[in-house]
Amino acid sequence: MNDYSICIGGQAGEGINKAGLLIGRVLGLLGYHLYMYYDYPSLIRGGHNFAILRAAEDTIGAIQGKPEIVCALDQETVNRHGNGSLLIYDSDDCKGEGIGIPATTIIREEGGAPIARNTVLIGAFCRAAGIPPEILKEAIQKEFGGRADENQRLALRGYHAAEERMQIPIRTHDPLPMLAGNDAIALGLIRGGLDAYVSYPMTPSSSILHTMADLAQNTPVLVIHPENEIAVITMALGLSYAGKRVAVGTSGGGFCLMTEGVSLAGMAEQPVVIVMAMRPGPSTGMPTYSSQGDLGFVLHAGHGEFPRIVIAPGTTEEAYEWSARAVHLAWQFQVPVFVLSDKNLGEHPKSTSIDPAFAVPIASIRSPRGTYARYCNMPDGISFFYPPPLSGNVVKVNSYTHDDVGITTEDPDLAAASAVKQIRKGATIENEMAYYGCLRVDGREDAPVALICFGSTGEACREIGERLSLKVIRPIVLAPFPLAQFSDALAGVERMIVVEENATGQLDSLLRGYGIVSDRRIANVSGRPFFLDELELKVRGVMQ
Amino acid sequence: MKGAEFISHAQNTWCPGCGNFVIQHTIKDVLSGLGKLPEEVVIVSGIGCHAKIADYMQTNSFYAIHGRGIPVATGIHLGNPQLTVICSAGDGDAYAEGLDHLIFAAKRNVDITVIIHDNRVYGLTTGQYTPTSPPGFAGKSTPEGTHEDPINPPDLMLASGATFIARSYSRDKKGMAEVLKRAILHKGFSFVEVLQVCASFYDAHACYDEHVYTPEGHDPANRDSAERLIREWNYAGEGAIPLGVLYERDAPTFGERVLAGKEGEIDRTGIIERAIGKR
Numbered sequence: 001m002n003d004y005s006i007c008i009g010g011q012a013g014e015g016i017n018k019a020g021l022l023i024g025r026v027l028g029l030l031g032y033h034l035y036m037y038y039d040y041p042s043l044i045r046g047g048h049n050f051a052i053l054r055a056a057e058d059t060i061g062a063i064q065g066k067p068e069i070v071c072a073l074d075q076e077t078v079n080r081h082g083n084g085s086l087l088i089y090d091s092d093d094c095k096g097e098g099i100g101i102p103a104t105t106i107i108r109e110e111g112g113a114p115i116a117r118n119t120v121l122i123g124a125f126c127r128a129a130g131i132p133p134e135i136l137k138e139a140i141q142k143e144f145g146g147r148a149d150e151n152q153r154l155a156l157r158g159y160h161a162a163e164e165r166m167q168i169p170i171r172t173h174d175p176l177p178m179l180a181g182n183d184a185i186a187l188g189l190i191r192g193g194l195d196a197y198v199s200y201p202m203t204p205s206s207s208i209l210h211t212m213a214d215l216a217q218n219t220p221v222l223v224i225h226p227e228n229e230i231a232v233i234t235m236a237l238g239l240s241y242a243g244k245r246v247a248v249g250t251s252g253g254g255f256c257l258m259t260e261g262v263s264l265a266g267m268a269e270q271p272v273v274i275v276m277a278m279r280p281g282p283s284t285g286m287p288t289y290s291s292q293g294d295l296g297f298v299l300h301a302g303h304g305e306f307p308r309i310v311i312a313p314g315t316t317e318e319a320y321e322w323s324a325r326a327v328h329l330a331w332q333f334q335v336p337v338f339v340l341s342d343k344n345l346g347e348h349p350k351s352t353s354i355d356p357a358f359a360v361p362i363a364s365i366r367s368p369r370g371t372y373a374r375y376c377n378m379p380d381g382i383s384f385f386y387p388p389p390l391s392g393n394v395v396k397v398n399s400y401t402h403d404d405v406g407i408t409t410e411d412p413d414l415a416a417a418s419a420v421k422q423i424r425k426g427a428t429i430e431n432e433m434a435y436y437g438c439l440r441v442d443g444r445e446d447a448p449v450a451l452i453c454f455g456s457t458g459e460a461c462r463e464i465g466e467r468l469s470l471k472v473i474r475p476i477v478l479a480p481f482p483l484a485q486f487s488d489a490l491a492g493v494e495r496m497i498v499v500e501e502n503a504t505g506q507l508d509s510l511l512r513g514y515g516i517v518s519d520r521r522i523a524n525v526s527g528r529p530f531f532l533d534e535l536e537l538k539v540r541g542v543m544q
Numbered sequence: 545m546k547g548a549e550f551i552s553h554a555q556n557t558w559c560p561g562c563g564n565f566v567i568q569h570t571i572k573d574v575l576s577g578l579g580k581l582p583e584e585v586v587i588v589s590g591i592g593c594h595a596k597i598a599d600y601m602q603t604n605s606f607y608a609i610h611g612r613g614i615p616v617a618t619g620i621h622l623g624n625p626q627l628t629v630i631c632s633a634g635d636g637d638a639y640a641e642g643l644d645h646l647i648f649a650a651k652r653n654v655d656i657t658v659i660i661h662d663n664r665v666y667g668l669t670t671g672q673y674t675p676t677s678p679p680g681f682a683g684k685s686t687p688e689g690t691h692e693d694p695i696n697p698p699d700l701m702l703a704s705g706a707t708f709i710a711r712s713y714s715r716d717k718k719g720m721a722e723v724l725k726r727a728i729l730h731k732g733f734s735f736v737e738v739l740q741v742c743a744s745f746y747d748a749h750a751c752y753d754e755h756v757y758t759p760e761g762h763d764p765a766n767r768d769s770a771e772r773l774i775r776e777w778n779y780a781g782e783g784a785i786p787l788g789v790l791y792e793r794d795a796p797t798f799g800e801r802v803l804a805g806k807e808g809e810i811d812r813t814g815i816i817e818r819a820i821g822k823r
């Protein structure tokens with residue numbers, strides 16, 4: 001099995017992300033599946049940034065421990081990552097052992113921009129890895145378009161200054177587009193019928209806003225960036241009331257501000273999709289790193305009791321399909337639907353295969369008779385949903401406990417009826433969700449040991465499950481919890497190891513609430529994803 | 545449609561003598577006079593005594609949460625600009641809990657009408673001071689009197705770029721009708737500050753009766769004289785209190801700017817294909 005990891009590192013502002021994507025282009029053209037981890041501190045200049053690009057023969061969504069090749073734009077990269085790898089470095093800027101390329105001198109001689117040093121090193125990387133220069137040129141053409149010429153020249157200077165040390169073989173496989181989870185979420189929401197996206201910037205959700213704003217240009221899709229997250233959610237509910245299908249995106253503190261609006265959505269039965277991208281907290285935490293520490297918060301956010309759907313995709317493909325479904329589900333059931341993501345899923349590009357015409361169910365249409373009552377009581381708890389204007393009728397929605405037409409009530413019987421309606425609706429959602437595959441099972445079907453995880457840790461667990469012949473069970477829908485599907489998946493499992501990126505075991509607690517008691521727990525609160533080698537050691541450790 | 549048809553069957557629980565009755569009935573008369581149908585109008589409200597108007601009007605309504613009526617109203621307007629959106633807010637609602645939204649709606653020139661039922665007290669929570677309570681106001685949370693001075697909301701709105709600023713008084717129905725009619729017809733953000741008598745917690749009607757007046761020959765397009773009128777009374781001292789449309793100008797609205805070129809069907813597959821084609 002061919003499996004390669006290449007690290008490129010330097011200071012913030014040196015285009016490390018883009019350099020990683022260019023390496024991805026090269027290896028994609030060689031026919032590999034790719035996944036890129038990008039590590040950057042929360043600052044604009046200086047600091048240490050690095051990307052690790054992994055290329056493999058099958059779909060991947062995690063990184064190994066040690067890269068085979070390291071491209072260093074600064075000494076810190078050499079010191080941190082260079083040891084034991086084939087090192088390609090800018091010999092004008094740092095000292096090391098490997099292939100020194102005078103990248104700064106080359107840039108000066110060619111009159112190139114300083115940021116293009118990484119292109120020179122990538123040229124050298126191609127030579128070192130035995131990659132034909134034609135592939136390098138084609139990758140640059142694709143990545144830089146109109147500015148390709150200059151970059152090709154610089155890359156070829158790097159190419160010719162290096163020497164071949166190994167050969168990454170060419171495979172016959174068409175390159176797949178590299179999408180990060182946030183790209184996939186944006187596209188999925190559009191696929192699902194989204195008309196408007198409202199958001200206030202907050203890492204790691206911001207790139208959904210940026211992507212959406214870019215995609216929306218010259219289309220009828222609305223993208224709005226209001227004054228704060230409280231305005232985001234309430235404006236979204238206004239758009240929803242007026243008949244638009246709308247989503248919001250945020251993270252940590254931004255979602256804290258939204259919670260009163262979430263409760264309003266629950267009481268008013270006003271559909272909305274909420275993308276919540278987790279990062280380590282509490283409070284500002286580590287903005288550019290990842291966490292699964294807000295699962296409990298999202299499951300319970302908002303005061304009072306109302307049904308919700310919480311979906312945690314684990315791959316970019318799932319992010320696309322489930323974001324599309326999220327829009328449908330929110331409008332079908334008139335509830336807040338969460339897409340729970342994190343930095344590791346949202347910001348790390350991966351070779352992704354999606355169907356632009358992916359089919360989403362069509363919401364059932366029911367016609368009201370007589371005078372319209374927004375909250376008319378139906379056996380399944382789901383009322384007719386119409387935006388105003390509705391000829392000869394008024395549409396009244398309300399944050400107070402209300403009667404069937406939407407007028408405030410404090411009558412004990414009507415209050416009970418209003419609560420029962422929510423419970424009934426919750427039960428309907430639970431029944432209907434049984435038609436979806438709400439969890440994913442990987443690894444060895446009849447293994448006695450199962451890794452249990454959710455969201456972005458899924459791909460690392462899957463690979464370790466395959467390596468160690470374990471079963472891997474990953475619920476994608478966390479609320480309503482797919483208990484029947486989960487119980488089926490547990491058949492034959494004798495030991496359960498719950499793997500999650502939080503300290504207190506929030507998935508574990510959720511499972512315990514359903515009587516599913518794990519044997520061991522593996523936690524990670526570093527802000528970094530589980531690296532495969534590290535996770536393997538931890539799993540072996542708890543299996544002793 | 546007759547005015548009475550704009551009143552819902554909900555049981556009214558405002559105190560006798562409350563200024564909110566006059567506001568509600570003026571809105572009803574103005575809507576009827578403008579030939580609006582209940583299905584074409586949305587009343588958006590926050591939470592407070594004022595907000596009950598959402599229940600009491602037989603129009604579309606979004607009875608939202610404390611301080612957040614304005615962003616909801618903004619969303620409704622962007623979602624369907626054909627709807628006439630009237631946002632009823634309290635002084636606690638719009639000047640304390642949700643002040644950010646008021647400033648932004650003015651700054652953006654969102655085509656909605658915001659009516660502030662300014663009773664200069666928290667009515668529903670039974671009598672605490674608000675941002676427009678007079679200096680030293682002794683409410684339930686400030687028994688020794690407040691230690692801060694009030695703001696002058698119309699002045700704040702002028703600074704924030706509001707394109708329509710008016711003041712009415714709940715004991716001057718005729719003047720209020722004229723103001724509300726112009727506010728609803730105004731293209732852009734209309735800010736109407738109503739001095740509303742709270743019969744239970746801050747009954748200032750004697751003071752208002754004495755000091756309110758309608759300036760003659762004022763040109764609302766003249767920003768300097770609007771500013772002078774707005775600053776005649778700062779919600780603290782006695783001062784003359786000018787009523788009527790104080791300022792009005794024409795400017796492109798948020799809706800016009802955001803929605804330009806946004807009509808038509810969304811080619812979803814096309815957007816997705818183009819996006820992945822670049823990756």
Ligand SMILES: Cc1ncc(C[n+]2csc(CCOP(=O)(O)OP(=O)(O)O)c2C)c(N)n1
Pocket residue numbers: 591592593594595610633634635636637638661663665666667668669674
């Ligand atoms: C977030 C939040 N905080 C506090 C309250 C309690 N509360 C309800 S109404 C109100 C004040 C109302 O004052 P105002 O907006 O002036 O309306 P009025 O009752 O005077 O019309 C408060 C504090 C609430 N509903 N929500």
Ligand code: SF4
Pocket residue numbers: 557558559561562563564593594663667668741742743744745
């Ligand atoms: S408390 Fe004041 S504002 Fe509230 S209903 Fe009574 S009089 Fe009106």
Ligand SMILES: [Mg+2]
Pocket residue numbers: 592634635636661662663664665666667674
């Ligand atoms: Mg008040």
